[in-house]
Each structure stands twice: as C-alpha cells, then as structure tokens.
Amino acid sequence: MAMNQIPGHNIYIGGIFCLKNKAALARADITHVLSVLRLNPVEETFASYQHLSIAVDDVDDENLLEHFPAAVRFIQAGLDGGGGVLVHCAMGKSRSAAVCIAYLLHQQPGALTPQSALEGLRQSRPLCEPNDGFMKQLALYHEMGCPDDVTDNPVYQRWLYHRDVEESVACGRAPEMRSVRFEDELPVQPKENNTGRSVEIKCRKCRRTLATSSFIINHEPNQPNHAKVQSGTECAHVFLHPLKWMRPSLFPSAAENGSDPDADSTYDEYSADAPLSGRLTCPNSGCGANVGKFAWQGMQCSCGGWVVPALGLAKARVDIASQINRATRGPAGPAALGIRLPPGMRPPATEDPNSGRGNL
Template sequence: MSSARAFPSRLFFCPERDVADACRARGVTHVVAIGWPAPEDASEGSVAIERVLRIDLADDELTDVLEAATTATTFARVALEASEEHVVVVHCHAGVSRSAAIVAAYMMRWESVSWAEALRAVEGHGGDPNEGFRAQLEMWDAMGTRAATARDAYALWSVAKIARDRDARGYLESTSVRRDPGAGDAVEDDAGGGWAGCRKCRRRLARASDALPHAHGEGIDAFAWKRKRKEDGGGTTRERTPSCSSVFVMPLSWMRGIEDGDGGPTRGKLTCPRCEVKVGAFDWAGIQCSCGAWVTPAFQLQRAKIDAFGV
C-alpha cells in the first residue's frame, strides 16, 4: 500500500519507492522527482503521466532549497490551476525532508499559510525537513514568499550561518567565503547581473549575486546621536528619505582579515587587493547603514569608492 501523504488537496509527497503505487492510487498526472542527482521517473509505466519535473537537490543543511522550491511550486501551481483533474506528487528518496520542504513551500507561497502552519501540516503527515531547510523557509516566510525574494532569503540565511559557525569555531573556514570575482585571468560577468569594482583601478570586487539586501531604516532619526538630541529637546531635522551610501555583500576571498577569529579582530577596513585604496569596512558585530538600518554581520562597500553596475 502506498504511503503517499496528502496535503493540500491534489498535492502529495511520498518516498521514491512508493511513487508508482501513489500514481495508480491517486491518479497522478504530474510528478516532481527530487534527488542528487535527480532520479529517473519512478512512475514510468504505472499511469499516463503528463509531465515530470526533475530537480537536483541534496538533503544537506547547506543546500539552497529555496531555488528548488520556487521552480517546483510554480510547476505544481500551473498544473493544479490548469485542470481540476490534475494531481501532483512530490517525491524524494525517503519522502521525509526534501519532498516535505517543497510541499510546505507550496502551502506558504500559494495558500497563504505561515511557515509554522506549513511545518505542522507536513510533520502531521510524516515530513521532517532538515534544520537548514527549516531555517531557510522560515526566512522566506518573513520576506513574503515571493519568487523574487528567494535568493535574498537564502543569502541572508547563509551569512547568518557563517557568523554563527565562526563564533562556534573561533575562525572562519575558507570554504565559507565566496570566490573572488576579480581573481585570475577569467572574469565572471555574473550572467549579465552586474558587478561592483574599485573606482580607482576598476578591479572587480563583487558580483550582483554577492549583494545582500537589508530593510531600510528610519533615516537620520535612527542614529544614536540624533535620538539623544531629540530626548534633550533639540527637536527633529527636516524629514529625509532614508538612503544607502553603501552596498553590503557576502564575505569574499579577497577581504583580508575577515578570517581572523579566536581573539583576532572582529572589525577592520576593506582595501582593494590591487591598488590598496580603502573601499569599505567589515564588522562581525554589525555596521549601521546611512539609512539607519543595522546590518549584522557587515561586509560594506562604500558607494563613493566603487563603480556599481546593477548592484
């Protein structure tokens, strides 16, 4: 008997071994097959499957589940909206972590279900997404579960995890930093996504995909000296639209000093690896942006020191 777990209506998740039985019993028309690498269609020959989406996704806490989630949930939504006769099954090897995470993501994105509610639902049907998937989905929920926010949610989760691991180990592992976009003879174009370079020597410092978002702060009133002035009866200045004079990015391999831990510096300046001019600063405890928002940890490139193209 199939152990397929149903939630919501016409959407299921199950282990790979039960796909064929689930397809026959439920009248499945669309399959999301998840594996590392993506498996062949285990439902072949069981029923007339209309479409199969194969996704490469390792069941690892560091894996970006949100990219897979946006693809898979769009596939499922299109299928279910196209006909009331369509039924979708999501399967991974064990039918516990990856497939459950995708179904939870579907509920969050398309049925306006909170992360906590989605987690309870899949757990009630035997699902148990790994801790990394849980944290990423919770972050995505906080950012609105739009496809456009999936990359940002994963990036913010990644940099927060890097900081936690550094605190726990006392040092930053070299594998935690991103590759230098300006190293070597080959320079990546980031698929046309833009980049930031040193204004003085034009050396590339960051790709658009390295940039980290942050919520805008309250502008000048967010700064401590301004708050003190208001408390002392100094009044407020003319209302200003918060603006950002910096770009915050992921830690990159050219940033000297950020690896030091266990009593080493937690803050310092960032200099261009070619011309040595200061282009920004880093602080594991955080830096306050000119818009008033705190960014923690912070790897800051000053817009006055860089040429930014699409970043």
C-alpha cells in the same frame, strides 16, 4: 511506504518506492511527479507523467530555498490541469515535506507559518520532518512573502552572503571580497525605519559619517544568567552590515594594490591573506582613527549577545546622533514598528507635547 494525500489538496507526498505502485498512482490520478533528490531517472518510470527533478541532498546546508518558486509553479500547473501531483524524495520525510510546506505557504502566506504547515502535513503523514536547515529556509521564504522569484530578494542575497562567510570561516580564512555584500553599493538601498526617528553615526575625531539606521544590525542580549555578563550591561559596540568604506580594513591587500574604497566594487578581487579579524579605521585619509573592530567568525558583545559575522563600531570612538523626522512620524511615534536599536541607543520616553503638562 504508501504515499499520503495532503489534507484539502490533490497533492500526495511519499518516498521513492511509491513510484512502483502504478495502481495507487492511477487511483490518485497522478499526472505530475516532482522528485526532490539526486537520482538517475529511468525514462520509463516517468514516461506517463509530467516530471520535474530537483537534485538536492538531505543535509542542513543544502540550498533548497532557491528551488521553492519552480517547485510551487510545477505543483500549481499540475493542479490547474485537473490532475494529481506526487512530491517524493527518498523517504517522504524531509525534502519532499519541505517543498510541500513551501507550496502551502505560497498559497496562504498570511494564514500559515512553516511550523503550522508542517503540523498540517503530519495529520496525514506523521513522519514528516524537514531538517533544521530546511526549516530555517522555509522561515526565510515566509519572511520574504513567498515570492515567485527569490534570487533578487535582499533577504535571500544576505542569506547567501552569510553562507559564504560561514564556509570560509570553517576553512580558517576570511571570505572572498566578491562574496561580501557591501550594503551601500546595492542597487536598492535598505529603507530607513518607519518610527520617525533616524540615527547617524560619525567618527568622533573627524566627524565623518560612518553609518545610518539602515545599516545597523540588531542583536539580542544573552540570557541574564550568563556567568560572565551582568544583567543590563550596555552594549559597547554598534554592529553594522558591511559598508564600502570598510573594504581597506577587511581586505588590506586589495587596498594596497590601488583599489578605491569609494569606487563601485567589481567583486572580482580576492585576497588570500585577508585577516579573519582586525580593526576598523575611519575612511577619512586625514584621520585614520580606530573606530571599531571586525571578526568574521563572530564576536560576543558586552551585553552577552553574539553577532556573526561581527563588524562593530566602538561607542567610545563614535558619536551617535538621533533625530526625529516629523514628516514621517506617525501617530505611534517612536513606538511604531521598525528597527529596534541595541540597548543604550534607545531614546528616553518623551511626553506628549499636547498633554498640557509643563505649561503651568
């Protein structure tokens, strides 16, 4: 099948057989060729071009995201040199389309979305259709702001962590401790929300602080017509990212071997018998109360929504305090964009103190 030019760019997309059409490549002034597939390249085929090979398969769980920055740089180098760039895979449908979308997003991150960029590709090549996994990775790339390096980005690192968990659960075991992201041990801590309101969660029995707003995972309730869930049912748990105090509950064998849950993790331990699910206990050695539960395979909240993996604090066993930080509270107040708390943790609407109501 012939190669097709992306509208407005000197970039062409096609399958592997378009490499045999030397006349078409010459007419398009192709100087750079980007191969997005696993192949044993014949040196003569690419002898006249600058060539970059990205060895990936067209499957949902392939990590193409890590290659987007290098691909974007290569394409830009070709265009800056005044030539044309050919991006190809086997059929010119999924892998090559995903890389071209990544380039377009990098050029116009505020104007395009993965879906709108795909629609632009289809104007010249209707068969373009990246697989679902690649489209999700493009959405993550766009969410990150299309950076020049993704490896140190927290969004990318969390995505890798979830992939490791999914692979482990698929094999019927808990993930390795070295692959778990204990969020409060990271060099860059998550920022508090900018609503001017913070949340602190404490053990109800001993008052030990367990989490703050930064580590809460939002989840959406299931559809109201779910047969087993009544509409408006309040969440019974607050779901969190993994925190270092959870390590003895998640990996009991490591704790028994003397690992300090408050020490920085070296991520080199592995517990073959780590449970897939179990209880979360208060890290206070003098308390040890059951404060929630975890399930690497996921858990359905009482509101009907699913959280995977699930590490939840039971609301009946913790105290949740909401405080207003007036130093950061802007004119939008609690309605400003920021973390969206699960149902049952959202504060009631308050009247404007400057409205004059209640002063009579």
